[in-house]
Amino acid sequence: MNGSDVVMTIWAEKGLRQIYCDRVSDSAFVRELAEAARRAGLSVRGCASLAAALSAAEGYALASGSPAAAIGTSAELSRAEAATIRALSASSVPLLLLLPGCAGRPSRAGSGFKSTALLQQHDNCRSPLEKAYFLAARHGRKGPALVRLAPSFACGRSLRLPASMPAYEDSGDYMDRLVSEPPIRDEQLDRIADGLSGARRPLIVVGGGVLHAGAAAELGQFLALTGIPAAPTPGGWSALTGDGAIASALPIRELRGRADYALVLGSGEPAPASAGARIDIDPAALERPEEAALEPVQSDIRLFLTALSARWLARELLPLAAFEKAEEPAVAPPAPAAGVRSTDAPDSPAVGSTDTSNRPAAACRPAGPVSPGSGSPAADGSLHAPPSDRPAAVPVPAAVADAAMSCTLPGTLLLVRRGWPGLPELLGLLRLRPGQRLLLLAGPPGCEADAALGASHGAPGAGVSLLLPAASGAGVPLPHSPSQGALSARLAQLRRPAPHPKPKA
Known part of the structure; x- marks a missing residue:
């Protein structure tokens, strides 16, 4: 068993299933890792460039909610590739990136990564590999993690099996990260429940963080329990099921002043109300001096919605009517354009039917050569x-x-x-x-x-x-x-x- 086998075996145990390789050059680094991934039971796909591999890994992560790994051939990222990593990090895309590396070499690739590690020895590699997977996919806001492998590590023989190496879950760093997660306090839940139940025009802003937290089901249950309408951002559009009432299809910025209390869930958009609360796992997303009246709550959105629903039921609060009418009429989705058939029209085609x-x-397939x-x-x-x-x-x-x-x-x-x-x-x-x-x-x-x-x-x-x-x-x-x-x-x-x-x- 060489170092590549150790890497792929450990990540396969944590849940990794898909690898995308940069095949721009037939390097021994990529070849060793790809063969080790197949031996570990992982699926391996070749891509025309590292940018294509990162895009494929992004699509896999968005569709499955689990990270994929990309393997590059260059020890240094280009400016365009580094910008891609920053964009993926801002969008909370879980991703693992493997690059060749060596000690003492300066790198510009650290920007945008949740963690970086350089592996040179086989004896202590399990903990940094598990830490990279944990930070990319399971702890706080998801994002890319970088692991550099020294050539001697990737191709050299390992004298120890992964099971005999110290695990990251046994380290003090892992326990410190778990303890550092702030608790959800009853007084916070009471203030938010009182604000939502006492508001005349409450609104829940649904951002992409709801999907990243896997909280779509909990959100649907809370909407059904309270009857409060929701306004999704583009990133949170898929978090609303057919049972959730959508207050508006307009950008959140255009709803400013049309709600008197807003609960913002996992969104970076400005709150459409002067009162409310903002929930996010990332403390940096809560640092908004212009929203001093909004209560910041650092919490996992899924756990928060579960606790808030339980608190709502325990206090026997009643469900609300959908977006009560005030001096300003409630915002409705824009009507179809002139000459456009509505989905309710009898002659509208049924997409997805057996017809x-x-x-x-x-x-x-397009004719001629394909662009890189x-x-x-x-x-x-x-x-x-x-x-x-x-x-x-x-x-x-x-x-x-x-x-x-x-x-x-x-x-x-x-x-x-x-x-x-x-x-x-x-x-x-x-x-x-x-x-x-x-x-x-x-x-x-x-x-x-x-x-x-x-x-x-x-x-x-x-x-x-x-x-x-x-x-x-x-x-x-x-x-x-x-x-x-x-x-x-x-x-x-x-x-x-x-x-x-x-x-x-």
Whole structure:
């Protein structure tokens, strides 16, 4: 067993299942780690660049909620790659990055990582590897973690098995981190419950932190218990199920002054009310001098919602009417544009039904060479074997395109780039079907196809739809009423390979 086997065995024990490799060069570093990952039972995919590998790992993490690992060939990140890491960190994407490294070499790659480690000896490697996984995926706000492996470590023989090495859970650092998590106090829960129940126009702002904390179910239970409406940010849109009342599809900044008490959950948006509370696991997200009237509560959102629901029931507080009318009328979702059929119209196509006329036609691979950022693998059958389920320009029938204007889109996972100018307009039209999720990508531009591929690995069996800028030329354009302006997006879907027929006996 060499050092690469030790790394992959330990991370497989913690829950790692997917590896994406930068195959820009056939390096011994990547080859050793890829072979060790296969021996540990992990799935390994080759990508055209480290940026493509990071995008695929991001898609996998967003779809599954668990981290994937990316392996690079260069000891130093480029400026663009370092910017990608910072964007993934700001979006709380769990990710493990393996790079070659050596002691004494200066590095600019530490920015944006939740933890960094350099492994040179086999005897004490278990604790830093478990710590990297713990900080990336389980402790506080999720984010990328960097592990550098010395060449002598990755290829050298290990004299000890991973089970005989000291575990991170037995260290004082692990216990200190657990003890440092602040408790949820009853007086805080009472103040927030009183504020919500006594407000005339309460509002719950749902941010992406709700999804990162795995608190969508707890949020749905709290909304059903209290009857308080919710206003999702783009990152928290998928956290609301069909049972939750959506107060508005407008940006949170445009709701300023329309609520008198706001409970902000895992969002960096300004609060739409002068009174309320902000809940986040990251203490830096709570440092807002301009919101002195809001009570900051550092807590895991899932645990907080569970405690608040129990407190609400214990005090026998009554559910509220949905967004009581005051001097200002409640904000309603914008009406469909002129000439656009509503989802309630009898002749609206039913996307996702058994009618095959609404299904995308067969995918067509683009002709000619593929750009390096697209992540299309090589044609051999090794580590860099080309997966046949690449996102491509997919002809979508007119029925499906019309369905987009009736506020539905095909696919189980909808991927769109974070910060896309057309995103607020899309959210004003989109209605997620049961089980459908909207995922926001923060990775490098030009690698959206790799993120879609990673999402298909993270959620096997799910249909993946990708919204691309109109200038990309991939997919088909989404029609829109000229009176409302052009919705500058194109729709592409991930084509899955047809299963090979089993040979006859």
